[in-house]
Amino acid sequence: MSILTRKSKRERENTLFIILMLLPAGVIMAIVTVYPLIRSFIISLLQWDLKKPELAHAFIGLKNYQYVLSDPSFWQSAKVTLLFVIGSVSINIILAIMIALMLNREFFGRNLVRMLALLPWAIPSVVNGIMWKWILNPSYGALNGLLFQLGIIDKYIVWLGTPAGALILGILADVWKEMPFIMLLILAALQTIPKDLYEAATVDGANSFKSFWHITLPLIKPTLFVALTLRTIWALKSFDLLYTLTSGGPSGGTTVIGYYTYLKTFISLNLGRGSAVAYLMTAVVAVLVILYQRALNKEVRY
Amino acid sequence: MAAFTFDQTAQKSSGRKTRGLFSNILFYIGIVVLICLVVGPFIWMFISSISPQVELSATPPHWWPQNPTLFRYRALFDKAVGANIPAGVDKFLKGLTNSLIVSTLTTLVCVVTGTMAAYVLARMNIPGKNKFMLGILSSQMLPVVVIIIPLYLMMQKMDMMDSLRGLVLLYTGFMLPTVIWIMHSYFLTLPHELEEAAMVDGCTRFEAFLKVIVPLSGPGLVAVSAFAFLSSWNEFFMALIFTGANTKTITVTVTEFSSQFGVDYGLMATGGVIGSIPPLVLAFLLQKYIVAGLTAGSVKG
Numbered sequence: 001m002s003i004l005t006r007k008s009k010r011e012r013e014n015t016l017f018i019i020l021m022l023l024p025a026g027v028i029m030a031i032v033t034v035y036p037l038i039r040s041f042i043i044s045l046l047q048w049d050l051k052k053p054e055l056a057h058a059f060i061g062l063k064n065y066q067y068v069l070s071d072p073s074f075w076q077s078a079k080v081t082l083l084f085v086i087g088s089v090s091i092n093i094i095l096a097i098m099i100a101l102m103l104n105r106e107f108f109g110r111n112l113v114r115m116l117a118l119l120p121w122a123i124p125s126v127v128n129g130i131m132w133k134w135i136l137n138p139s140y141g142a143l144n145g146l147l148f149q150l151g152i153i154d155k156y157i158v159w160l161g162t163p164a165g166a167l168i169l170g171i172l173a174d175v176w177k178e179m180p181f182i183m184l185l186i187l188a189a190l191q192t193i194p195k196d197l198y199e200a201a202t203v204d205g206a207n208s209f210k211s212f213w214h215i216t217l218p219l220i221k222p223t224l225f226v227a228l229t230l231r232t233i234w235a236l237k238s239f240d241l242l243y244t245l246t247s248g249g250p251s252g253g254t255t256v257i258g259y260y261t262y263l264k265t266f267i268s269l270n271l272g273r274g275s276a277v278a279y280l281m282t283a284v285v286a287v288l289v290i291l292y293q294r295a296l297n298k299e300v301r302y
Numbered sequence: 303m304a305a306f307t308f309d310q311t312a313q314k315s316s317g318r319k320t321r322g323l324f325s326n327i328l329f330y331i332g333i334v335v336l337i338c339l340v341v342g343p344f345i346w347m348f349i350s351s352i353s354p355q356v357e358l359s360a361t362p363p364h365w366w367p368q369n370p371t372l373f374r375y376r377a378l379f380d381k382a383v384g385a386n387i388p389a390g391v392d393k394f395l396k397g398l399t400n401s402l403i404v405s406t407l408t409t410l411v412c413v414v415t416g417t418m419a420a421y422v423l424a425r426m427n428i429p430g431k432n433k434f435m436l437g438i439l440s441s442q443m444l445p446v447v448v449i450i451i452p453l454y455l456m457m458q459k460m461d462m463m464d465s466l467r468g469l470v471l472l473y474t475g476f477m478l479p480t481v482i483w484i485m486h487s488y489f490l491t492l493p494h495e496l497e498e499a500a501m502v503d504g505c506t507r508f509e510a511f512l513k514v515i516v517p518l519s520g521p522g523l524v525a526v527s528a529f530a531f532l533s534s535w536n537e538f539f540m541a542l543i544f545t546g547a548n549t550k551t552i553t554v555t556v557t558e559f560s561s562q563f564g565v566d567y568g569l570m571a572t573g574g575v576i577g578s579i580p581p582l583v584l585a586f587l588l589q590k591y592i593v594a595g596l597t598a599g600s601v602k603g
Contacts, residue, residue, distance in 0.1 A: 025419035032475020036452035122585035124536035127574040145363035237445040240538040278448040
């Protein structure tokens with residue numbers, strides 16, 4: 001057998017190996033994500049209303065998008081989503097940085113704190129929603145009871161009774177669940193910063209704020225950016241928490257875009273319009289994904 | 303991408319050693335407040351689950367019940383005890399079993415197929431590999447709701463509505479990108495020489511992968527298994543839409559306590575506590591692997 005054919009035989013084997021190794025995962029992902037993503041776009045161009053089967057899925061171009069974009073409840077939901085995302089993400093990141101800075105030293109019980117920080121992250125989001133719904137219960141909830149006993153309030157408050165109140169408390173419940181994990185990510189980044197950098201800065205007369213601003217912040221910036229974009233995408237996706245905590249109410253005050261799509265699709269049964277909303281959401285997520293990838297690329301270099 | 307380091311304790315801390323007593327006291331007060339805020343709500347849910355109904359509706363609240371009871375726990379597991387509490391409680395055990403089956407199968411399928419794919423992506427020359435990895439990274443971000451309609455139509459057509467295998471297929475599809483991404487970054491930390499030596503000794507590439515690489519991948523495999531199990535256990539949206547009477551998972555079962563029984567917060571709290579135990583145990587036991595693995599993958603389900 002000549003060297004040439006032996007080499008090509010080996011190449012063929014390699015190709016076969018690659019294909020066989022990629023095939024199972026590739027097929028599953030193609031079925032579950034790639035194909036539906038394409039089909040979703042096609043459906044968004046059709047008139048597909050399960051309540052009116054006689055319309056038979058006619059092609060109507062961008063009419064579904066037009067309808068959605070002129071629907072006040074869509075814009076209401078977009079506004080709620082924006083407030084939820086901005087509120088949740090900014091509180092998340094700021095608190096996470098502050099706590100990570102505080103924990104970035106050796107102290108008694110450090111491993112315990114690290115472990116407990118995983119608790120909110122590990123429990124199911126629906127349980128998080130149920131838990132806070134009970135704590136915020138207007139008649140028997142722990143929050144009212146506690147604040148009343150401490151003398152901070154003089155009568156029980158219906159926490160989830162107004163759209164604004166429900167949104168703010170939804171954000172806080174979200175922060176409770178997601179912030180500790182982000183804190184652990186930032187803490188891990190803080191721990192890669194060499195100690196001598198700070199010592200050198202102290203010798204040069206820098207105070208702790210200056211050290212933070214000129215050493216810590218630039219060095220953890222890539223991690224922060226990753227955390228920021230990831231949190232934004234997660235917040236945009238959130239459904240479980242608000243489904244159990246507020247069911248999107250009161251009066252649509254917490255109907256984020258994921259919930260809106262769910263209502264349009266499974267309550268109104270209009271698949272075309274549901275898909276159009278979904279695709280508008282995809283566009284927003286796509287922009288965030290591009291930002292996220294840029295952040296990751298930066299982190300590779302650093 | 304962040305380095306895949308598991309030994310965090312070895313890393314340097316930037317804290318200064320000499321601190322005043324006063325600032326130390328302040329620091330520990332801060333730590334205690336922090337722990338209370340993180341753990342408090344969950345502890346309160348547990349306390350509520352062992353408080354008798356009368357004490358749950360007490361004003362001011364009983365921060366610790368005068369007559370703690372495990373009645374609800376027994377009721378959820380034993381139908382005979384549950385006879386005089388609302389119907390539907392018997393579904394709880396079924397929900398736990400369903401979640402256990404779905405999560406275990408998803409983890410198995412995900413880890414096996416994902417590790418295979420991650421290996422060739424990390425080691426072999428494949429045209430367009432970088433684009434593919436970028437695609438994998440992006441698909442981690444895909445909100446389920448975006449493709450829920452085609453998925454619904456597809457599940458109907460494949461006759462997989464209200465079936466555990468359908469749920470396993472969906473979960474696997476959604477978790478594979480993360481599993482591949484984490485295992486890919488793990489394989490990149492292993493030296494090439496490992497398999498090359500085995501192949502010189504006459505192993506095929508597949509044998510080298512199976513006998514040399516897989517046994518060395520413990521930390522990565524633990525991290526992705528924990529991630530896959532935890533994410534499947536906690537998943538709610540797809541379970542809500544694709545499960546029916548026989549296949550409801552624990553997350554769906556727990557939320558139905560709230561709608562069906564109106565104000566039975568005690569039972570909801572009990573369901574919430576029990577439903578949180580498997581992911582909590584997993585997270586606490588595998589803490590180091592999870593944080594390191596997810597830092598490397600910078601992701602979450």
